[in-house]
Amino acid sequence: GPxxxxxxxxxxxxxxxxxxxxxxxxxxxxxFYWYKQILGxxxxxxxxxxxxxxxxxxxxxxxxxxxxxxxxSYFTLKIQPTALEDSAVYFCASSSHRGANTGQLYFGExxxxxxx
Amino acid sequence: xxxxxxxxxxxxxxxxxxxxxxxxxxxxxYPTLFWYVQYPGEGPQLLFKxxxxxxxxxxxxxxxxxxxxxxxxxxxxxxxQESDSAVYYCALxxxxxxxxxxxxxxxxxxxx
Numbered sequence: 001g002p003x004x005x006x007x008x009x010x011x012x013x014x015x016x017x018x019x020x021x022x023x024x025x026x027x028x029x030x031x032f033y034w035y036k037q038i039l040g041x042x043x044x045x046x047x048x049x050x051x052x053x054x055x056x057x058x059x060x061x062x063x064x065x066x067x068x069x070x071x072x073s074y075f076t077l078k079i080q081p082t083a084l085e086d087s088a089v090y091f092c093a094s095s096s097h098r099g100a101n102t103g104q105l106y107f108g109e110x111x112x113x114x115x116x
Numbered sequence: 117x118x119x120x121x122x123x124x125x126x127x128x129x130x131x132x133x134x135x136x137x138x139x140x141x142x143x144x145x146y147p148t149l150f151w152y153v154q155y156p157g158e159g160p161q162l163l164f165k166x167x168x169x170x171x172x173x174x175x176x177x178x179x180x181x182x183x184x185x186x187x188x189x190x191x192x193x194x195x196x197q198e199s200d201s202a203v204y205y206c207a208l209x210x211x212x213x214x215x216x217x218x219x220x221x222x223x224x225x226x227x228x
Contacts, residue, residue, distance in 0.1 A: 004159065033215070042120075042220040043160070043205070056214045091159055105216060107159030 002026040006092050006108035007074075014116050018080035021111045023092030025075055032075045033093040033105065034067065036060055043091060049075065079113075087115045118143045122206045122219035130227050131198055137191040137222045139180075139206035147208040149173075149182050149189045150216065154203040163204070201226045 005024040013019050025032055034046040047057040049067050064083070069075040075094070079086055089110040096104070122139040129135060141147065148167040152160040166173035169184035178193045189206060206219040 001161075035218075043218045045215045045217065048214055093159075104162060107161065109157065109159045 002106050004092055004094055004106050004108035006090075006111045008111060009109065010112045010114070012114045012116065013082060015084055016081045018078065019082055019113060021077045021079075021090050021092075021113070022074040023076065023094075023108060025092070025094030026096075026106050029094035029096050029106070031095045031097065032067075032069065033095075034077050035091040035093065035107075036088045037091065037110070038088045046077075046090075082113075082115045084115050087113060089113070118145075118147070118208060118210060118217040120206050120208055120217055120219035122204075123222045124220070125203075125223035126225055127222060128225045128227065129196060132195050135191070135193045135196045135200070135224065137204050137206075137224070139189045139191065139219060141187050141189065141206070141208050143208060143210070145210050147210065149180075150207040150209070151178065151180055151189075151191050152205040152207055152218070154205065154221070156202075160205055196224075196226045198226045198228050200224060 004026055007022040032049045035043045036046050037043045044060055045058050047061045047067055048055050064079055066078045089112045091110045092108045093105040119142045123137045150165045151163040153163045154160040164173040164175040166182040169182050172179055172181045180189050180191045182189055203221045203223050205221045207216045209216050
């Protein structure tokens with residue numbers, strides 16, 4: 001089936017550094033999402049993105065977070081600067097239209113971020 | 117805000133036995149309900165959805181009924197297989213359709 005690719009699968013960085021998580025969504029998909037999952041806890045919505053804009057974001061989407069998809073390339077989540085509490089697995093998802101209502105969000109395998 | 121509560125795992129059972137994973141939800145809106153499944157090393161994938169109250173969804177032998185009165189959406193399977201070992205997530209979408217709210221996930225381990 002359709003695949004969402006996430007790069008890197010695992011990244012270890014020092015607190016205060018910048019990190020960029022990359023997501024290659026399903027081709028022709030128009031809606032993009034990031035979710036955060038701390039070990040042992042539930043996946044929590046961070047942000048969704050459509051037509052070059054953030055449509056909705058949660059309280060977890062701090063000022064240090066930003067998303068973009070320049071020129072139809074990777075959909076990225078940037079954290080600058082990172083903090084210890086940013087350690088988590090970040091899942092990217094995409095959908096072909098307002099996918100949340102249809103349920104047809106396609107998820108990547110996650111990028112595990114460890115902040116030391 | 118929206119919230120989803122589901123059975124705390126892990127749930128361990130033998131092949132051929134029945135599975136129930138409880139899910140309850142809270143929302144002020146009229147949600148669509150989902151079950152997602154995540155196999156080891158993969159991202160979550162849609163198992164099935166139910167957009168309307170009092171209707172049933174099903175896939176691969178799993179089923180769940182959207183019970184609006186009880187605000188529940190319990191996942192059931194009559195006879196599990198070892199390949200059903202995975203993490204199962206109950207989720208709901210808001211009426212705006214902008215996001216999914218997930219439960220904590222229930223790890224199910226089926227022994228041969």
